[in-house]
Amino acid sequence: MKTRTLLWFVAPSVALMLVFIALPLASVFWQSFFVTRTLFQEVTVESCQPGFLTQTCTTELRSQPILRDGKPVTERVFVGWENYRLVMRPDALVAAFSPGGGGWADVRQIDFWRALRFTLTFTLVTLPLVIGLGLVIALALNTAIASLRGPIIFVSLLPFIITPVVGALSIRWLFIGDGILTAALRWLTGENVIMFAQGWTIEVLLLTYRVWHVAPFAFIVFYAALQTVNQDTLESAVVDGASRFERLRYVILPHLAPFMVFVALIHLMDAYRVFDEIVGFSAQAHHISLQWLTYSLLMPDGSGSRAIGRASASSMLTMIGIVALLIPLLVRTWRDHHQKG
Amino acid sequence: MRQGFNRETMGMFKTLMLATALTVAVASGAQAACAFRNETPIRMLAASFPAWKAATDAMAECGNFQAELDLQFRDKQPAAMAAQPARYHIAGLAVNSLVPLLDQGTVRPLDDLVAKYGKDLLPNQLIRIDGKVMAIAILVNAQHLMYREDIYKQLGLSEPKTYDELLTQLETIKKSGLVQYPLGGTYRAGWDLATEFVNLYFGYGGAFIGAGNVPTVNNTSGQRTLEMMKKLTAYMDPEYLASDAPYVAKQFQQGKIAVSNLWATRAGAMDDPKESTVVGKVVMAAAPAAVPGGKPATTIWWDGFAIAKNIPDAEADTAFRVALEGIDGEMVRANNDLAVWLSKDYKPGRAARGAAESAQGGATPYPATTAMGLMQTALAQNLPGFFTGAQTAEQTLARIEAAYTTAARERGLLR
The missing domain is CATH 3.40.190.10 (Periplasmic binding protein-like II)
Structure with a gap:
């Protein structure tokens, strides 16, 4: 294909990426250096509230925004790296590891580091489980009789089809309070099982839920890839006396390797942005993720304002984290590509 | 809520028994609950609990009324009211959710509307900030x-x-x-x-x-x-x-x-x-x-409502009337125990004792x-x-x- 033709083909997609990805990203980056403040004035105001059958009026000094044409007057201030500093709290980090500091226990009190700890655990623990479980289902299905394959594929894909928040909510209701499954666990173990009272059980639930939800994706990719394994190679392996395990180890897995990298790439990107589970399981008291941190900064606080600057900083940091995680895989893919080419 | 409807109809029948023009009232059926027929679409956002359900059901009787009841209303309200025009005509409030709206100047003073339609309001329902009525309280919580x-x-x-x-x-x-x-x-x-x-x-x-x-x-x-x-x-x-x-x-x-x-x-x-x-x-x-x-x-909290500033005056007028219909004596009598209503028709019952004694x-x-x-x-x-x-x-x-x-x-x- 001529370069010129190629450029024309990719032009629409490049244009859309510029408008919908690059520009917003640049804007978020820009906003992470600013803070918008409202100008307040001290005024003495009499305000009346209903008491019980009587009214209580109080005159007090209140800070009220200065309104001009019915709108609050605001000022936008360049603050440099201040938003990043407030999110990452390097000072507290240094203090935690200085003599007399509380070490890791202190670090976990800073939302960003607490969120990073959970996000990394979540991403890195679910990754092998998703790939492993997907592989097992795919291999099992590949040896199942043909007439059963359709129904099994359908059932295995179900978790992936369910909207994550809906899935998380329904699982939550199975486990919270006297939920069906908690009651069943109590009956089975004879212990008073309470899933939402401590951090680690919630973390187990969150991780298990994600594996259950995403494994079908890995499974369907691997299953498709299994259909393209070179049958001649497999047969000659059988002739050479290779055991079932050896065939898997030396023929099938090498063939699946690029697909595993693909699944790993997609899963890392998705898992690092974990959010639905935190909301669905109301886990925020115990665990928060980086994406949840950005969300909570963006939500209006009790005075109706949003911490846009800090939210922008936090989302830039999330993006940097994803890129850092993906680099090893991307380098590998790039190398493979060039070796073949 | 079916049960709310039943209570309402029960309350309505009692009222009808007392009414002198019995036959006329029966002929007009369920529409009798609202004093006027609303033609302008009116929207409202409020917290989700039984008292708001009852009040908004009563507002809906006027027709063309849509209420969104959501426990997360605090998160939605400031931006929705600041939109041009405002996403909701009526903002259902708790005491502290009025502050963001006041700070952003997105609710209007209600003095003229109170003078026009508010003869049944108790003086302590009027939430005054700096002398101006900015919200109407409907219950104490x-x-x-x-x-x-x-x-x-x-x-x-x-x-x-x-x-x-x-x-x-x-x-x-x-x-x-x-x-x-x-x-x-x-x-x-x-x-x-x-x-x-x-x-x-x-x-x-x-x-x-x-x-x-x-x-x-x-x-x-x-x-x-x-x-x-x-x-x-x-x-x-x-x-x-x-x-x-x-x-x-x-x-x-x-x-x-x-x-x-x-x-x-x-x-x-x-x-x-x-x-x-x-x-x-x-x-x-x-x-x-x-x-x-x-x-x-x-x-001690109060719940009530305010009217958006970013809507035409005529719509604000209608919205205020619809809102008042929602907290009229009829609704309060039918749902007496759902809340400590601020209304002259409210009879403090068993359920009100806790709030009353706390306040006193x-x-x-x-x-x-x-x-x-x-x-x-x-x-x-x-x-x-x-x-x-x-x-x-x-x-x-x-x-x-x-x-x-x-x-x-x-x-x-x-x-």
Whole structure:
């Protein structure tokens, strides 16, 4: 294909990426250096509230925004790296590891580091489980009789089809309070099982839920890839006396390797942005993720304002984290590509 | 809600029996509930609890009315009201959710509308800020004590006056094994937990904000509040950090808990035979005091509505009339026990005792200011760590002050 033709083909997609990805990203980056403040004035105001059958009026000094044409007057201030500093709290980090500091226990009190700890655990623990479980289902299905394959594929894909928040909510209701499954666990173990009272059980639930939800994706990719394994190679392996395990180890897995990298790439990107589970399981008291941190900064606080600057900083940091995680895989893919080419 | 409809029709029939023009009224059927026929589409956003359901159902009788009831209304409201035109004509409010709207100038003064249509409003329904009526209160709300009278009688306990007294009673109830958990608490991480802290902290005589908007929560009152809350959690469902008001109310209705400090707007549901297994057994009382002889450790709230500024005057006029229809005497009589209504047709009943005694005992009105809004958020975000054991009381209070300071600087309150 001529370069010129190629450029024309990719032009629409490049244009859309510029408008919908690059520009917003640049804007978020820009906003992470600013803070918008409202100008307040001290005024003495009499305000009346209903008491019980009587009214209580109080005159007090209140800070009220200065309104001009019915709108609050605001000022936008360049603050440099201040938003990043407030999110990452390097000072507290240094203090935690200085003599007399509380070490890791202190670090976990800073939302960003607490969120990073959970996000990394979540991403890195679910990754092998998703790939492993997907592989097992795919291999099992590949040896199942043909007439059963359709129904099994359908059932295995179900978790992936369910909207994550809906899935998380329904699982939550199975486990919270006297939920069906908690009651069943109590009956089975004879212990008073309470899933939402401590951090680690919630973390187990969150991780298990994600594996259950995403494994079908890995499974369907691997299953498709299994259909393209070179049958001649497999047969000659059988002739050479290779055991079932050896065939898997030396023929099938090498063939699946690029697909595993693909699944790993997609899963890392998705898992690092974990959010639905935190909301669905109301886990925020115990665990928060980086994406949840950005969300909570963006939500209006009790005075109706949003911490846009800090939210922008936090989302830039999330993006940097994803890129850092993906680099090893991307380098590998790039190398493979060039070796073949 | 079918049951609401039935009550309403019952109430309506009673009214009709008294009416002199009986035949005329019967002929006009269900439409009789609204005094006029509304042709302009009117939208409203409010919190989701039975009292708002009843009021908005009554507003809907005027036609062309759509209400969105959502417990997360606080998150949606400021931006929705600031839109041009506003997404909702009527903003259902609690005392503190009026502040963001006032700060952004998105609600209109109601003095002329009150003069035109508000002859039935009580003077204490008019929320005046700087002399202008900015909102209409429809009910008074407070978290107050609810307890199972049958269990208290059986164990020979009397109504607790202080939290320390309550603690010893909870131990007795726990030992008796009569209920799954002695105490229910709306300790859900976030807004609910913050409000529980606010209630107790005022009980210990604390103040949140000092002169110049500096935080003043890191003190002994704060520590005593946290200690007491931690002690109370020992008697709660261990999943308390996920328990909000509807959840606790349900536990009460199902007979799983014996005592709770629950919102007055949930009191009526305890006696609803369709949902509750404890009809007639739950007694409402003033919130216990934090210190002996102190005022009830709770805050008095009001719920009400304001009208958007960013809508045409004619629509605001209609919206105000529709809203008034929602809180008319007919609705109040039909739903008397759902809330402590601010209405001359309201008859304080069994369900109102808790809120009334808390207020008369001198409970603090919730201090709705911009700074307090930031404080409530700082509390909501930093209290859970204390209960999960991640931080000590001192660390928690320091974190709350730090979070408040950061937010107040960004907001422009602290220079």
